[in-house]
Amino acid sequence: MISHKHRCLFVHVPKTAGKSVLDLFGLPVLGADYDGSKDWIEDPYGHIPVHSYEKRKWFKSYYKFAIVRHPLDRLVSAFHFLDKGGLNEGDRAFAKEHLSPYNGDFQKFVTEGLESAKVYPHFRPQSDWLCKRWGRTDLDYVGKFETLEESMSEIAGQIGLEYSGMRRLNTSTRAEWPTYFDRRTRKAAIKVYRKDFWCFNYRSKVS
Numbered sequence: 001m002i003s004h005k006h007r008c009l010f011v012h013v014p015k016t017a018g019k020s021v022l023d024l025f026g027l028p029v030l031g032a033d034y035d036g037s038k039d040w041i042e043d044p045y046g047h048i049p050v051h052s053y054e055k056r057k058w059f060k061s062y063y064k065f066a067i068v069r070h071p072l073d074r075l076v077s078a079f080h081f082l083d084k085g086g087l088n089e090g091d092r093a094f095a096k097e098h099l100s101p102y103n104g105d106f107q108k109f110v111t112e113g114l115e116s117a118k119v120y121p122h123f124r125p126q127s128d129w130l131c132k133r134w135g136r137t138d139l140d141y142v143g144k145f146e147t148l149e150e151s152m153s154e155i156a157g158q159i160g161l162e163y164s165g166m167r168r169l170n171t172s173t174r175a176e177w178p179t180y181f182d183r184r185t186r187k188a189a190i191k192v193y194r195k196d197f198w199c200f201n202y203r204s205k206v207s
Helices: 018-024 071-083 089-098 106-112 126-130 145-159 183-192 194-199
Strands: 008-011 063-068 141-144
Touching: 018 145, 063 126, 063 145, 071 089, 071 106, 071 183, 106 183, 126 194, 141 145, 183 194
Parallel strands: 008 063, 063 141
Antiparallel strands: none
């Protein structure tokens, strides 16, 4: 999402509180509910890697930011979100083909299906959206889902938006994410998201 009014670019990685960032700009959660009235905003919905914007004339001067999340937490969130139907027909079609064979069995999906499913945006490594080779990024700020309030405050301050606290959207009531992993599934997931752990300074150990 680009806001030319605020001279910024937000790279929305799926399942990293992106809807909360859109809310900061006064945008509805669903693109179908947006009337297009904010003519200074470009690409408000969808997921576009930062490198896709590199040749735009404003790229170097705009404030560029994103939110990241512990890779295994994001994996659990993505699986349950899509397994319940996601947001659109594309999500449902993907879930029918790639998730329904596992009948909600997260561990079986991780060990047998994640490697092929990682091309779908919600399972695609965060580093694919945000990083170049060797973990370098053109972003000015990478906030953390785990300290989201602090990250949102920092972003709002940098782009000149009023901020009085956030409301987290797309929340769930499932168990804590570490409970979904055993040694075998942890190893399989870490193999897929190894670069994310390294790029964004997350520990791979699950206690």
